[in-house]
Amino acid sequence: MMKIYHTPVLINEVIDLLDIKKEDIIMDCTVGEGGHSEKILSLVNKFGHLYGIDRDKEALDTAKKRLSLIKTNFALIHGNFADILNITKEHNIARVNKIIVDLGISSLQIEIEERGFSFKREGPLDMRMNRGERTTALEIINSFPEYEIADIIYKYGEERFSRKIAKKIVNYRKSKMIKTTTELAEIIKKAYPHKWQKIHPATRTFQALRIEVNKELENLEKFLENFPQILAKNGRIAIISYHSLEDRLIKTYFKQNEKLHILNKKVIKPTPEEISRNPRSRSAKLRGAEKL
Ligand SMILES: C[S@@+](CC[C@H](N)C(=O)[O-])C[C@H]1O[C@@H](n2cnc3c(N)ncnc32)[C@H](O)[C@@H]1O
Incomplete structure (x- = not known):
């Protein structure tokens, strides 16, 4: 049995915001254990494709097993989303029309003591996602x-x-x-x-x-500067963040970029029902934009 630790956050809200279509070429920049990607892949047909990036190799192993059970039109890439321009070049990815980024840490990383992320579990002081x-x-x-x-x-x-x-x-x-x-x-x-x-x-x-x-804010800034270059016209991006500094960066970058239209002026948060089902979702904030 495949062990899955992570419950995807704001999953329906992300699907709605991205307006996923059957032939979309989607890039999940933080595929993790593949929670969001599993749902998205189930919505595309054979002309669609999903690329999943993560800097954590262990997470990619789980995502691979999980997504293979749905469809074969996906590719997983070990890398940092800050390098999105090089990644798309190296993998000959010509067109992306939906991007999802789900920042922060995954439950897999927290739950495994030897990764050293949790003060509740004795482990080495590590905390590297990669x-x-x-x-x-x-x-x-x-x-x-x-x-x-x-x-x-x-x-x-x-x-x-x-x-x-x-x-x-x-x-x-x-x-x-x-x-x-x-x-x-x-x-x-x-x-x-x-x-x-x-x-x-x-x-x-x-x-x-x-x-x-993990240089999380620096990586996010670099990504925000670069992602508009790989997103097709009318393409959409959805970003979930869990820290006020991240949310501020996203809000500012979306606002400053003249080629982006903000999809939700008011930030989207989990419902009380989602928070009680999955307490780790409590600080999540979702913002979306469309490329003009
Ligand atoms: C909240 S989890 C994603 C969970 C996933 N959406 C799911 O539903 O299973 C965040 C993931 O982002 C990855 N990550 C964080 N920063 C990254 C970066 N700069 N580049 C690539 N992956 C990153 C982490 O390794 C982690 O697996």
């Missing part, structure tokens, strides 16, 4: 200067106790290297005033480290 890349959370935590760690936690985690946390980390590492997720979570907890511990004190710091390790 395990072929160099920088890990271990390197940041054990070698970055205190002010830089504090800045990362403040900027990407919007964490009010960033300085206290960075100080505790640097004090601790003077005597012992910080190696595991749970070890780091304990150190953060000690830096956190008790009355503020409504959500786990490590939540924001772990999010911030993940964003830094």
Whole structure:
């Protein structure tokens, strides 16, 4: 039995917004375990095609098995969506008329302890979505200067106790290297005033480290600059984000680009029913645009 960890978010809303047609050439830039792609592939005919990109090889293995059960007119590509122009060139992809991007982390990445994304599961301090890349959370935590760690936690985690946390980390590492997720979570907890511990004190710091390790905002910016070049006239893009900094970037880029028409002025969010069924969808925001 194939184990699927991830539940696709805002799936019907994405399909509606993209207005998927039978002959569409679709690019899923974050195919993950193939949740959105499975549904989209079921809607196209033999003239349509789906390209699925992900920087995580393990996710692609699952997506391949899953999508093969639906149809054969798809191709999976291991790569970073920031390199979308090179990817389309290398794979001779001449026309794309629908793009989906579902940012953030997949449940597969969170659930597997050895990936090191979760403070709830003991694992190495890794957090790389692409395990072929160099920088890990271990390197940041054990070698970055205190002010830089504090800045990362403040900027990407919007964490009010960033300085206290960075100080505790640097004090601790003077005597012992910080190696595991749970070890780091304990150190953060000690830096956190008790009355503020409504959500786990490590939540924001772990999010911030993940964003830094994977250069998530830089990659998104590069993608936003480049995707209009590969999208056909009247083609559509849908982007789901989970962080206010990401949503702001998307909103701004869509607005500034004269060749794009914004499809939903008001951001689309999951219904309370979806959030109760899939709590990981709670911070999702969907925006769409059409190329003029
Ligand atoms: C929320 S998950 C996608 C889940 C998928 N839509 C589904 O329903 O199964 C996000 C995925 O994006 C991938 N990812 C994040 N940043 C990426 C990037 N810059 N380039 C390619 N893939 C990326 C992650 O590895 C992860 O698998």
